[in-house]
Amino acid sequence: MNNLQVVIDAGHGGSDPGAVSSSGVREKDLTLMIANYMYDEFQKRGVPVTIVRSIDETVSPTERVNRILAAYGDNPNVVIISNHINAAGSATQGAEGAEVIYALRDDDTLASNILQALGNAGQKMRKFYQRRLPSDTSKDYYFIHRNTGSNTHPVIVEYGFIDNPEDLAKIQNNYKEYVDAVVDAVIATANGENIPSLPGGDNYYVVKSGDSLWKIANQYGISVDELKSLNGLTSNNLSVGQILEIPNVSNDGNTYTVKSGDSLWKIANQYGMTVAELKSLNGLTSDNLSIGQVLKVSDGLSNNVSGNTYVVKSGDSLWNIANKYGMTVAELKSLNGLTSDNLSIGQVLKVSSDGNTYTVKSGDSLWSIANRFGTTVNTLKDLNGLTSNTLMIGQVLRIP
Secondary structure, X not given: OOOOEEEEEEOOEOOEOOOEOOOOOEHHHHHHHXXXXXXXXXXXXXXXXXEOOOOOOOOOHHHHHHHHHHHHOOOOOEEEEEEEEEOOHHHHOOOOOEEEXXXXXXXXXXHHHHHHHHHHOOOOEEEEEOOEEOOEEEEEOOHHHHOOOOOOEEEEEEEEEOXXXXXXXXXXXXXXXXXXXXXXXXXXXXXXXXXXXXXXXXXXXXXXXXXXXXXXXXXXXXXXXXXXXXXXXOOOOOOOOEEEEEOOOOOOOOEEEOOOXXXXXXXXXXXXXXHHHHHHHHOOOOOOXXXXXXXXOOOOOOOXXXXXXXXXXXXXXXXXXXXXXXXXXXXXXXXXXXXXXXXXXXXXXXXXXXXXXXXXXXXXXXXXXXXXXXXXXXXXXXXXXXXXXXXXXXXXXXXX
């Protein structure tokens, strides 16, 4: 997807209202509002984009598919985003959160990135999944997946539940943040990047084949009842791709709690240490770890980052340090009065002239800046008195 092209679909429309809330809010109106804003955002990013409907009109499934394929054809650069609002009905009262459904022909990368981005934007993450046609399980259940060629990448994004008043209010109040998150996720996926969870945010687990509530609860050192209560589950049934909230791991910045699949190398690499340094800091004499074990990953002193400075470690270069802090190499050298690219281990570099501000660069968004500094879009907007998500290159933002 290096030459990304996007087709935006506003679900339902015209004579088809979609789901309707008890207060009379119609899905077709919400999806149109979301789709039109999304269209503008992709245009701002310079991404070729087409919208299936920009007004309230009836579009049959056949016509919808025709418009989608007429935009850019059936080619692997095309991402199709079909926007919808979920409805649980009486069977699942109080359901909330986002879901992403992807085609049988695709892997889960795009869907998981979109869902994680929505989670980072403040919406509860439910699951990303595929759905098969009962009469022919080799085919997709939804026509938007089944009939849009064999090379395009269609996803259905369900932003929340229209029949849950609290979830509906979240969508109405935060839809721009959610759309920004989806746009960022699509562009990141096209660039071969993954959307990480925000530091300090909720922790989530994606259900895999063979998982059970007991297995997951045991992995995180809690009871099955605690896990069910935390996720509002009424049964022990799980589905692959389902997102479960788990308790925050113990991590005060100086410690790390071992999870399933961890190794000393993986943890050391994550915190910019060598295995030997990690073992020495924790008095370890072997490479064995146990789930739930708490490791020191910092001695509490100025290790890697301290305020406006960075301590050079083995393997560092001016390029990777500058890239980490959103600077150019020239800016980093100028800030530190460097005349060459040579670095020495233990050297202390300034990485900001003011640790409380950030200067907007080309390609930045409120979401990407919030993600970089471990905060939220709403916090950034409140701190800077912003009433929209629009940024200008060179704009200086206050950072928490």
